[in-house]
Amino acid sequence: MSGKFRPAWWVITTGAVFGVLFALLIKLGNPPNMGVCAICFLRDTAGALGLHTINKLSYIRPEIIGFILGSTIIALITREFKATGGSSPLLRFIIGIFVTIGALVFLGCPIRMLGRIAGGDWTALEGLLGLVSGIYVGTQFLKAGFNLGRMQVLPGSNGWVMPVIALGLLILFLTRPDFIVLKGTHAPLIISLIAGLILGGLANRSRFCTIGGIRDLILMADTYLLQGIAALLISAFILNLILGQFHPGRFFIAHTDFIWNFAGMFLAGLGLVMLGGCPFRQMVMSGYGNTDAGITVLGMLFGAGVAHNFKLVASPAGVPNNGKAAVIIGIIILVVLGFTNRKFDNRG
Amino acid sequence: MAKEIDVRGLSCPLPVMLVKKAIDAGEVEIKVITNDSAAVSNVQRLGKNRGFRVEVDKDDDNIILLLKR
Numbered sequence: 001m002s003g004k005f006r007p008a009w010w011v012i013t014t015g016a017v018f019g020v021l022f023a024l025l026i027k028l029g030n031p032p033n034m035g036v037c038a039i040c041f042l043r044d045t046a047g048a049l050g051l052h053t054i055n056k057l058s059y060i061r062p063e064i065i066g067f068i069l070g071s072t073i074i075a076l077i078t079r080e081f082k083a084t085g086g087s088s089p090l091l092r093f094i095i096g097i098f099v100t101i102g103a104l105v106f107l108g109c110p111i112r113m114l115g116r117i118a119g120g121d122w123t124a125l126e127g128l129l130g131l132v133s134g135i136y137v138g139t140q141f142l143k144a145g146f147n148l149g150r151m152q153v154l155p156g157s158n159g160w161v162m163p164v165i166a167l168g169l170l171i172l173f174l175t176r177p178d179f180i181v182l183k184g185t186h187a188p189l190i191i192s193l194i195a196g197l198i199l200g201g202l203a204n205r206s207r208f209c210t211i212g213g214i215r216d217l218i219l220m221a222d223t224y225l226l227q228g229i230a231a232l233l234i235s236a237f238i239l240n241l242i243l244g245q246f247h248p249g250r251f252f253i254a255h256t257d258f259i260w261n262f263a264g265m266f267l268a269g270l271g272l273v274m275l276g277g278c279p280f281r282q283m284v285m286s287g288y289g290n291t292d293a294g295i296t297v298l299g300m301l302f303g304a305g306v307a308h309n310f311k312l313v314a315s316p317a318g319v320p321n322n323g324k325a326a327v328i329i330g331i332i333i334l335v336v337l338g339f340t341n342r343k344f345d346n347r348g
Numbered sequence: 349m350a351k352e353i354d355v356r357g358l359s360c361p362l363p364v365m366l367v368k369k370a371i372d373a374g375e376v377e378i379k380v381i382t383n384d385s386a387a388v389s390n391v392q393r394l395g396k397n398r399g400f401r402v403e404v405d406k407d408d409d410n411i412i413l414l415l416k417r
Contacts, residue, residue, distance in 0.1 A: 080385055084357075142361070142362070143365075148359070151357045151359065152357060153383070207386055212361070215361065216361060220361070220364065220368060276360045276361075
């Protein structure tokens with residue numbers, strides 16, 4: 001916007017707190033360079049619910065419950081809780097699946113990608129290059145008129161589905177029925193939950209979004225959301241230094257295959273522009289009644305199960321052929337959607 | 349006569365893109381109808397950065413933004 005820089009304190013605060021909590025949660029037990037990862041945490045939650053069967057990647061992540069409910073609480077206080085939806089829900093579900101596959105071939109959502117960079121994992125820069133490229137292609141579709149249709153106001157109960165699911169997950173965590181698997185490495189429940197609530201609440205006000213930050217810069221030279229990304233990177237880097245977690249050139253739960261780091265995040269970036277926000281942002285939106293975001297989160301949860309059951313997910317050893325094929329199929333499908341969903345308007 | 353843009357139900361960043369398109373086309377008075385608080389602050393920011401005065405008006409269901417140069 002005519003290049004003027006205005007500091008956006010809400011979004012900077014959200015990003016800075018995000019960076020601090022990202023590093024602290026690693027110190028307190030979350031996996032290395034994975035203080036927060038929206039997609040990996042959905043994957044762990046999918047495992048806990050039996051949607052895949054890898055026990056060490058199975059854990060109901062309290063951070064996710066917090067993202068959703070933190071947003072719900074703030075929306076109720078500000079009276080902005082409103083049930084909306086109906087903007088191509090099934091397409092959003094499918095795009096959510098492919099975004100998850102792309103992110104799991106890279107091994108991280110955009111937030112973990114930033115956290116990996118802040119921990120000295122330079123392979124994440126390959127993912128960043130792919131993400132920015134995917135977002136760029138997505139913005140070209142937007143400019144050409146791509147959209148998923150208008151959402152409508154819905155009966156109020158619709159808006160409560162995701163908050164109630166989040167509450168249900170918390171009850172399952174606390175009561176631990178024998179069909180729930182809780183095995184992944186993790187920070188203490190109460191700390192993870194409070195961290196999630198704080199981030200969900202802050203992001204509800206600031207609309208912090210990693211995809212939006214890069215998208216708005218490309219599309220409109222608007223740096224509002226980008227300031228949050230910068231704050232996250234800087235604060236996570238500083239905290240990692242203080243906590244002895246900055247290891248330049250080393251990587252954890254990641255791989256060095258440039259092409260598939262790039263392609264995985266290209267797929268994720270393209271899909272997330274079509275969906276209108278990063279996986280974390282989808283959870284925050286689902287918390288204040290946006291059922292389109294809710295169905296997207298459920299698509300991501302389902303996609304995480306699919307990704308592991310079909311053996312698509314990368315490991316430090318590299319990317320399996322099934323995963324490479326799935327990324328190519330995903331990119332083809334999203335490009336077809338980009339060309340076919342243009343100039344549509346369901347107004348009135 | 350203000351150019352009227354209905355962005356109700358459109359998700360980010362389409363509301364801002366449509367308003368920006370109108371500004372780039374030389375409109376000096378734009379009325380934006382929305383029902384989404386994110387769109388309100390995004391459109392306000394765009395308008396102010398482009399030298400518009402922005403008035404915000406609410407009725408039961410919608411929020412009306414009036415951008416005037």
